[in-house]
Amino acid sequence: MKKVVLLVLFLSILLPATVFGAEQGINVYIDGVKLQFTSKPIQENGTTLVPLRTIFEGLGANVKWDAKTQTVIASKNGVNIEIKLGQKFATRDGKRIPLTTKPRTILGVTYVPLRFIGESFGNTIEVKGKEIYIISPEPPSFEYEAKDSSVQAGTTPNQTTTPAQSGSNVSVQEIGKLSNRVVYIETYDASNKPLATGSGIVVSSDGKILTNFHVIDGASSVKIEFND
Incomplete structure:
Protein backbone atom coordinates (compact mmCIF):
# COMPACT_ATOMS: atom_id res chain seq x y z
CA MET A 1 0.00 0.00 0.00
CA SER A 136 -12.98 27.51 -40.59
CA PRO A 137 -12.35 30.39 -43.00
CA GLU A 138 -15.08 31.11 -45.50
CA PRO A 139 -14.60 29.23 -48.78
CA PRO A 140 -13.68 31.36 -51.79
CA SER A 141 -16.55 32.52 -53.96
CA PHE A 142 -16.56 31.30 -57.55
CA GLU A 143 -19.12 33.87 -58.66
CA TYR A 144 -18.05 36.26 -61.40
CA GLU A 145 -19.54 39.49 -62.62
CA ALA A 146 -18.12 40.96 -65.82
CA LYS A 147 -16.80 44.51 -65.56
CA ASP A 148 -16.97 44.86 -69.32
CA SER A 149 -19.74 42.56 -70.43
CA SER A 150 -19.14 43.37 -74.09
CA VAL A 151 -16.22 40.93 -74.12
CA GLN A 152 -18.48 38.03 -73.21
CA ALA A 153 -19.88 35.87 -75.94
CA GLY A 154 -23.59 36.32 -76.43
CA THR A 155 -23.78 39.79 -74.86
CA THR A 156 -23.98 43.25 -76.27
CA PRO A 157 -22.20 46.43 -75.13
CA ASN A 158 -23.64 47.95 -71.92
CA GLN A 159 -25.52 44.73 -71.20
CA THR A 160 -24.83 43.45 -67.67
CA THR A 161 -24.84 39.95 -66.27
CA THR A 162 -25.82 38.90 -62.78
CA PRO A 163 -23.96 36.09 -61.01
CA ALA A 164 -26.06 33.16 -59.94
CA GLN A 165 -27.29 33.39 -56.35
CA SER A 166 -25.35 36.63 -55.83
CA GLY A 167 -25.08 37.57 -52.15
CA SER A 168 -26.53 34.28 -50.90
CA ASN A 169 -25.39 33.10 -47.46
CA VAL A 170 -24.15 29.57 -46.81
CA SER A 171 -24.24 28.15 -43.27
CA VAL A 172 -21.38 26.23 -41.66
CA GLN A 173 -23.54 23.10 -41.75
CA GLU A 174 -24.13 23.51 -45.50
CA ILE A 175 -20.41 23.98 -46.07
CA GLY A 176 -19.76 20.80 -44.09
CA LYS A 177 -22.02 18.84 -46.45
CA LEU A 178 -19.65 19.79 -49.29
CA SER A 179 -16.56 18.39 -47.55
CA ASN A 180 -16.61 15.33 -49.83
CA ARG A 181 -15.52 17.65 -52.66
CA VAL A 182 -12.12 18.25 -51.05
CA VAL A 183 -9.25 16.24 -52.58
CA TYR A 184 -5.60 15.63 -51.69
CA ILE A 185 -3.07 16.42 -54.43
CA GLU A 186 0.48 15.16 -55.00
CA THR A 187 2.56 16.41 -57.94
CA TYR A 188 5.68 14.96 -59.59
CA ASP A 189 8.31 16.20 -61.99
CA ALA A 190 9.40 14.57 -65.27
CA SER A 191 11.59 12.11 -63.32
CA ASN A 192 8.60 11.14 -61.16
CA LYS A 193 10.14 12.80 -58.10
CA PRO A 194 7.69 14.45 -55.66
CA LEU A 195 7.33 18.21 -56.16
CA ALA A 196 4.58 19.37 -53.84
CA THR A 197 1.42 18.42 -51.97
CA GLY A 198 -1.74 20.36 -51.33
CA SER A 199 -5.50 20.25 -51.38
CA GLY A 200 -8.11 21.09 -53.96
CA ILE A 201 -11.86 21.20 -54.36
CA VAL A 202 -14.10 19.74 -57.06
CA VAL A 203 -16.00 22.69 -58.57
CA SER A 204 -17.94 21.13 -61.44
CA SER A 205 -19.83 17.97 -62.29
CA ASP A 206 -17.38 17.11 -65.09
CA GLY A 207 -14.48 16.86 -62.63
CA LYS A 208 -12.78 20.25 -62.72
CA ILE A 209 -10.64 20.74 -59.60
CA LEU A 210 -9.49 24.07 -58.19
CA THR A 211 -6.16 24.32 -56.35
CA ASN A 212 -3.33 26.78 -55.69
CA PHE A 213 -0.99 27.38 -58.64
CA HIS A 214 2.15 26.62 -56.61
CA VAL A 215 0.87 23.07 -56.04
CA ILE A 216 0.96 22.19 -59.75
CA ASP A 217 3.63 24.64 -60.94
CA GLY A 218 6.24 22.69 -62.95
CA ALA A 219 4.50 19.34 -62.50
CA SER A 220 4.58 16.65 -65.17
CA SER A 221 2.07 14.38 -63.44
CA VAL A 222 -0.49 14.72 -60.69
CA LYS A 223 -2.02 12.22 -58.26
CA ILE A 224 -5.51 13.03 -56.92
CA GLU A 225 -6.88 11.29 -53.83
CA PHE A 226 -10.62 11.60 -53.14
CA ASN A 227 -12.23 11.14 -49.72
CA ASP A 228 -13.30 7.59 -50.64
Missing part, protein backbone atom coordinates in the same frame (compact mmCIF):
# COMPACT_ATOMS: atom_id res chain seq x y z
CA LYS A 2 2.88 2.35 0.83
CA LYS A 3 4.33 1.81 -2.66
CA VAL A 4 1.02 2.80 -4.28
CA VAL A 5 0.72 5.97 -2.20
CA LEU A 6 4.32 6.93 -2.90
CA LEU A 7 3.80 6.35 -6.64
CA VAL A 8 0.74 8.63 -6.68
CA LEU A 9 2.62 11.35 -4.80
CA PHE A 10 5.57 11.01 -7.17
CA LEU A 11 3.35 11.38 -10.27
CA SER A 12 1.55 14.38 -8.78
CA ILE A 13 4.89 16.13 -8.38
CA LEU A 14 6.10 15.31 -11.90
CA LEU A 15 2.92 16.17 -13.79
CA PRO A 16 1.28 19.61 -14.06
CA ALA A 17 -1.61 20.09 -11.67
CA THR A 18 -3.86 20.84 -14.63
CA VAL A 19 -3.65 17.21 -15.76
CA PHE A 20 -5.54 16.15 -12.64
CA GLY A 21 -7.50 19.34 -12.01
CA ALA A 22 -10.54 21.20 -13.17
CA GLU A 23 -9.14 21.94 -16.63
CA GLN A 24 -10.29 18.51 -17.76
CA GLY A 25 -13.69 20.04 -18.55
CA ILE A 26 -12.47 21.82 -21.71
CA ASN A 27 -14.51 21.11 -24.85
CA VAL A 28 -13.27 21.88 -28.36
CA TYR A 29 -15.52 22.28 -31.41
CA ILE A 30 -14.62 22.54 -35.09
CA ASP A 31 -17.37 24.25 -37.08
CA GLY A 32 -19.89 23.20 -34.43
CA VAL A 33 -18.77 19.57 -34.22
CA LYS A 34 -17.35 18.52 -30.85
CA LEU A 35 -13.98 16.78 -30.97
CA GLN A 36 -13.75 13.48 -29.12
CA PHE A 37 -10.42 13.33 -27.30
CA THR A 38 -9.12 10.06 -25.88
CA SER A 39 -7.03 12.21 -23.50
CA LYS A 40 -8.57 15.46 -22.33
CA PRO A 41 -7.13 18.89 -23.16
CA ILE A 42 -5.22 20.77 -20.47
CA GLN A 43 -4.39 24.43 -19.87
CA GLU A 44 -1.14 26.00 -18.76
CA ASN A 45 -0.06 29.65 -18.71
CA GLY A 46 -3.31 30.56 -20.44
CA THR A 47 -2.56 28.16 -23.31
CA THR A 48 -4.76 25.19 -24.19
CA LEU A 49 -2.80 22.06 -25.08
CA VAL A 50 -4.58 19.27 -26.94
CA PRO A 51 -3.62 15.75 -28.07
CA LEU A 52 -1.72 15.98 -31.35
CA ARG A 53 -3.44 13.33 -33.44
CA THR A 54 -7.03 14.39 -32.69
CA ILE A 55 -6.59 18.08 -33.48
CA PHE A 56 -4.71 17.55 -36.76
CA GLU A 57 -7.19 14.93 -37.98
CA GLY A 58 -10.09 17.18 -36.97
CA LEU A 59 -8.64 20.04 -39.02
CA GLY A 60 -7.96 17.78 -42.00
CA ALA A 61 -4.21 18.37 -41.96
CA ASN A 62 -1.52 15.94 -43.04
CA VAL A 63 0.79 15.18 -40.12
CA LYS A 64 4.10 13.36 -39.73
CA TRP A 65 6.17 12.54 -36.66
CA ASP A 66 9.96 12.63 -36.77
CA ALA A 67 10.97 10.47 -33.82
CA LYS A 68 14.66 11.28 -34.24
CA THR A 69 14.21 15.04 -33.81
CA GLN A 70 10.98 14.83 -31.74
CA THR A 71 9.31 17.09 -34.29
CA VAL A 72 5.71 17.28 -35.50
CA ILE A 73 5.46 18.26 -39.17
CA ALA A 74 2.02 19.18 -40.52
CA SER A 75 0.64 20.70 -43.70
CA LYS A 76 -2.68 21.88 -45.07
CA ASN A 77 -3.61 24.06 -48.04
CA GLY A 78 0.02 24.90 -48.73
CA VAL A 79 0.77 25.92 -45.13
CA ASN A 80 3.55 24.00 -43.37
CA ILE A 81 4.19 24.05 -39.63
CA GLU A 82 6.77 22.34 -37.45
CA ILE A 83 6.57 21.88 -33.69
CA LYS A 84 9.43 20.39 -31.70
CA LEU A 85 8.72 18.91 -28.28
CA GLY A 86 10.24 20.85 -25.42
CA GLN A 87 10.89 24.01 -27.46
CA LYS A 88 9.11 27.28 -26.79
CA PHE A 89 8.84 28.17 -30.46
CA ALA A 90 7.48 26.64 -33.66
CA THR A 91 7.80 27.47 -37.35
CA ARG A 92 5.16 28.35 -39.92
CA ASP A 93 6.35 28.27 -43.52
CA GLY A 94 9.90 28.62 -42.22
CA LYS A 95 9.13 31.63 -39.98
CA ARG A 96 9.90 31.23 -36.28
CA ILE A 97 6.85 31.77 -34.02
CA PRO A 98 7.18 32.03 -30.19
CA LEU A 99 4.94 29.82 -28.02
CA THR A 100 3.74 30.61 -24.50
CA THR A 101 3.92 26.95 -23.48
CA LYS A 102 6.21 24.15 -24.62
CA PRO A 103 4.57 21.19 -26.42
CA ARG A 104 5.40 17.93 -24.67
CA THR A 105 4.43 14.34 -23.96
CA ILE A 106 2.43 13.46 -20.83
CA LEU A 107 1.70 9.82 -19.96
CA GLY A 108 2.47 8.80 -23.54
CA VAL A 109 0.22 11.48 -25.11
CA THR A 110 1.80 14.30 -27.15
CA TYR A 111 0.19 17.69 -26.42
CA VAL A 112 0.45 20.68 -28.78
CA PRO A 113 -0.83 24.30 -28.53
CA LEU A 114 -4.34 24.58 -29.94
CA ARG A 115 -4.40 28.28 -30.88
CA PHE A 116 -1.11 28.19 -32.79
CA ILE A 117 -2.24 25.21 -34.88
CA GLY A 118 -5.74 26.51 -35.55
CA GLU A 119 -4.69 30.01 -36.53
CA SER A 120 -1.76 28.76 -38.61
CA PHE A 121 -4.26 27.06 -40.92
CA GLY A 122 -6.40 30.21 -41.20
CA ASN A 123 -9.08 29.34 -38.66
CA THR A 124 -10.64 31.70 -36.13
CA ILE A 125 -10.51 30.72 -32.45
CA GLU A 126 -13.28 31.78 -30.05
CA VAL A 127 -13.08 30.99 -26.33
CA LYS A 128 -16.25 31.01 -24.22
CA GLY A 129 -15.32 29.80 -20.75
CA LYS A 130 -14.32 26.16 -21.14
CA GLU A 131 -15.82 25.95 -24.62
CA ILE A 132 -13.36 26.57 -27.47
CA TYR A 133 -14.70 27.04 -31.00
CA ILE A 134 -12.55 26.65 -34.10
CA ILE A 135 -14.21 28.30 -37.09
